[in-house]
Amino acid sequence: MENDRSAGPHFLVVSFYLQGHITPSLFLAKRLAGVAGVRVTFSTAVTSHRLIFPAAPAAGDDPVSYIPYSDGFDDKHDPDKYARGDYYYDRLNADAAKSLSAIVGDLAAAGRPVNCVIYSCFSTWAAVVARKHGIQSVPLWTQPATAFAAYWHFFHGLESLVSANAGDRYFSVRFPGMPPLQICDLPSLLTVSKEDDWACHLGPLRDMCAIMDSFDKKPKILINTSTEMEPHAISSVSNMVDVYAIGPMLTEPAATAAATLFDLDDKDYLQWLDTQPDDSVVYISFGSMRVLNKLEVEQIARGLKDTGRPYLWVLRRDSGSPDVESPPTVAAEAEGKRLGMVVEWCDQVRVLEHRAVGCFVTHCGWNSTTEALAVGGVRMVGAPMWMDQATNAWLMEKDWGIGVRAEVDRGGMLMAGELRRCVDEVMGSEEMGSKARQWKETLGRAAAEGRVKQRIMEFVKDISSD
Incomplete structure (x- = not known):
């Protein structure tokens, strides 16, 4: 098995420290590891890693390797400081990026170079690390495709319209190829005032889209959804982004419980x-x-x-x-x-x-x-x-x-x-x-037909051919 995996791509899956990111990220890591010839390393913040793995995983029991990164809050996350997004993201861009860069370097030195960094949304700093090392990066969108489409179109021409009407919760916005959404239906980061603490969280998403725009080839994104659930949202961005709808990503109950940050x-x-x-x-x-x-x-x-x-x-x-x-x-x-x-x-x-x-x-x-x-x-x-x-x-x-x-x-x-x-x-x-x-x-x-597995295998094939 080890020899087979050594010839294939090595994915480093990087997750934001929150439960809503860890659950789909870990599911994806395990699904990737089930593809023949693929190596996978999963990395989340030290605090979350300790909660998920109070004891080190036994060798050979799991095809995924686990290496935590330090985001500068190894003892405990402070929710009040996290709410002030500029403070937390400054630490991520410094401490977490330095830690993840060292992980990438150590893996290469150990003969296990990373071919692609997959990062959950709000972890855009991981894409910067990937670029520094000359590695591909692909975001894992842990929200619906409808939210991604709203952000994408917001950053590509509709920001002024949404911002000008953010105070009218019933104002109707038409994103290309999608049913109309009222202001009150949009992701809250698109409508908060610039003075609001939560407004700082929009920066990483703006950076994510900018990084995707900078690629020579059509950018890729993995989204935890399905074409059955959100056909309009997926088609509205598909001419600009290769969308891999790999959801809904659900695990067996026992596996879900094992990945929780809470007792x-x-x-x-x-x-x-x-x-x-x-x-x-x-x-x-x-x-x-x-x-x-x-x-x-x-x-x-x-x-x-x-x-x-x-x-x-x-x-x-x-x-x-x-x-x-x-x-x-x-x-x-x-x-x-x-x-x-x-x-x-x-x-x-x-x-x-x-x-x-x-x-x-x-x-x-x-x-x-x-x-x-x-x-x-x-x-x-x-x-x-x-x-x-x-x-x-x-x-x-x-x-x-x-x-x-x-x-x-x-x-x-x-x-x-x-x-x-x-x-x-x-x-x-x-x-x-x-x-x-x-x-x-x-x-x-769709699950019985293995559509999620098929889409993940298509993604692996496309990454390997780039």
């Missing part, structure tokens, strides 16, 4: 789900970054209780807010029977594929959205906050027809009455349920 709750939530009727449970999770304050917890708890439906709620104890009540205190009781269960973290793939789950209340992160669509065939209530989440909610509600987007107050809070209204609407809609199941079947057929 799974030891409560018997799966056994509890086994006791619930089919299509009856409301599953609610706002992902790995959302911080809930005490009032938000109270509103959600009240809304869930008012639905009268059983629920499974992921509420992290380490969410970062001292006002968040400990999870066990907010589970409701009804006539002596526990109405809901609250856990700190769970194996989301296993939960979404469970027969009892009938609705997913979500922040609309892309991984969560695609898991609900392809694994669970589950209706959704979207409560997006930032980044690509509003765009994902638009796809879920307007394009796929499998849920509704909840209205939040001016502070972005989901109120109890609105939560109950949306859950009742979604759970009561046979049409949404039918469409969700159809999407699961459609994407299941």
Whole structure:
């Protein structure tokens, strides 16, 4: 096997340190390693590497090699400093680039030179390192193709139009070849004010597109989506970019749990789900970054209780807010029977594929959205906050027809009455349920036919021939 791999290309997959980037990046690394003759090294920040691999992987157990890079925050990431994107990205462009450059050099010295660097979006500094070493680089887009198309067209002629109307949430924008999107449906980085801390995060994406534009050949991008899910977005950029739709990238439940940065709750939530009727449970999770304050917890708890439906709620104890009540205190009781269960973290793939789950209340992160669509065939209530989440909610509600987007107050809070209204609407809609199941079947057929594997093999072949 080693001899076979030594003749083929060596991919270095570089992931941003957040869970939403690590999950698809690690999946891609493992899929690449399954292609005959291919070597793969996976690299994420030291802090995340330590959480995923508390012990060194046993030699020979995994075809992927793992070498972490240092981003200057090896002891702990500070969410407040990360929010100030200029501070964090300055450290990335200095410390992480230096560390990754050393990794590339060490691999070459060891007789394992890297042929291509694949980097998750927001890790554009990795492309700069690749260019320094004379290596190809390709971004892995961990958001929907619709978001990438919006960014691409924004940076290629539509920036002034979007910026001039950013304050009108219902202003309609027509990107080439795509259905109209309102300002409120666009990725939030395109509409935040320049003074907003989050506006700094637009810089790496602008740099990514500029690097892609600088290539002599048509640039490539890997996107965690499928042509079935986003045909218009893919076609809208295909004349300028070679899009490899290699999604939805989903792993087996055990593999997904192994790649998590958080400890799974030891409560018997799966056994509890086994006791619930089919299509009856409301599953609610706002992902790995959302911080809930005490009032938000109270509103959600009240809304869930008012639905009268059983629920499974992921509420992290380490969410970062001292006002968040400990999870066990907010589970409701009804006539002596526990109405809901609250856990700190769970194996989301296993939960979404469970027969009892009938609705997913979500922040609309892309991984969560695609898991609900392809694994669970589950209706959704979207409560997006930032980044690509509003765009994902638009796809879920307007394009796929499998849920509704909840209205939040001016502070972005989901109120109890609105939560109950949306859950009742979604759970009561046979049409949404039918469409969700159809999407699961459609994407299941694509998976059975090995389309993701085929597209990845095409990518490897194209990289090898460049």
